[in-house]
Amino acid sequence: MEQTWTHTTVLLNEAVDALLNRPVELPDSLKTEDGHYVDATFGRGGHSRLLLSRLAPQARLTAFDKDPQAVAEAQKIVQSDARFSIRHQGFAHLNELPTQSCQGVLMDLGISSPQIDDPARGFSFRAEGPLDMRMDPTRGRSVAEWLMSAEVREIAEVIRDYGEERFAGPIAKAIVERRQAGRPLATTAELAQLVAGAVKTREPGQNPATRTFQAFRIFINAELEELQAALEASLDVLQTGGRLVVISFHSLEDRIVKQFIARHAREVYDRRAPFAAPTPTRLRAVERVRPSEAEVAANPRARSAIMRVAVRTDAEREEA
Known part of the structure; x- marks a missing residue:
């Protein structure tokens, strides 16, 4: 019998709350989120499934993942929910979406529990397996x-x-x-x-x-290079007021996310042209969230997670 690997999504409710900018689920008759959202790292679909349960019937959710096993899991949702689509691509391909077409982009970085737990994938030193490690x-x-x-x-x-x-x-x-x-x-x-x-x-x-x-x-897997490309692409695909939510699991990832948000959250002056208008801000940092003690106790793999949230600003349009 084929082994089934399970995955517990980290910061599940917190991430979806942050993406939709509301902490409670509404009845279907009051759901107004009818825009386009992106789950840039589908994994095993925890965030996508909860997000779909909270989106309006006319909303759309596009997911990305490089892992064929994750794509196969996503196809189950495709068959039952017309609002959902999956792309067998890394999230650097966000730049292929139309400009300013998304109201929210979620990135849950790192690897999923099934990838770690399956010896055939070669990610873990806990069991014998081929030295592979490709997503x-x-x-x-x-x-x-x-x-x-x-x-x-x-x-x-x-x-x-x-x-x-x-x-x-x-x-x-x-x-x-x-x-x-x-x-x-x-x-x-x-x-x-x-x-x-x-x-x-x-x-x-x-x-x-x-x-x-x-x-x-x-x-x-060129993970850090792909993360940098995906973050830059998010600036183009997010609408004004759209939200960027990123969950990191180690310091290298979080440093890139933190510096990216900080860089685009401040005006930049060109010292060579002191009277020129500054480069406008493109993001506004909103919050930084860590898992609760209860979540870490229930899922030790959540202990290193850090979630950062930012909002796409309208500074460029105001200047224009």
Whole structure:
């Protein structure tokens, strides 16, 4: 029998409340949200399903996801709700939507529990599986394929920059030495064992391989580059007053989101032209939300989540 992997959506109600800018569900007769919304990272559809339950009959919801398994789950909603559509694409493809066509964009970053828990996906060091880590295993190189040719310096940079791992050098050197000895890494267990041998100290309670696995996953899926592209695209597709809601799970993601909102929430003056009008603001930061103690107790994977909310401003139109 095929294994069914479950997923508990983090900040479920908080994210949908923030996107719709109201904290209560209305009866169908009073639902007025009839615009176009985007779930930019469908996952297993927790946010999409709740959002659809709170949207008016004439509203639309477009979802994006690179994972074929997530797309297959989304197709179940497509068959039952004409308001919903799914795109088998990463969320950087937000820029393909019409300009100022959306009233809300939701991004729930990172990976879903089914991706972590399924050994065949190669995301976790907790079980033996192929060293893959691709969000979309039908496209691009797996981690094992990349490591077959990557040089020590490149591997070390990835581990250091995306995993913030202080033992990046020894880990990279050990990976290449193993490959040169005719035993290239092929499984998650092999990588976890190699890292454990190269990392001399680690924070209490953290597996030595945690940072390296994070780094390889982020790199092989170009997650940070895609996030930056998606954030920029959101400025174009959001209508005035439209809301951007982003849930991050580690400091690299949250730093990009925080700096993006801050950069577009302030006027910028050109020092070379002191009398010229400043570049207008395009966003207004609204709130920063962390999971409650009760949610973290029920779902430990929620403990690192940070949700940031911003509103698309009308400064550009006012200037025009």
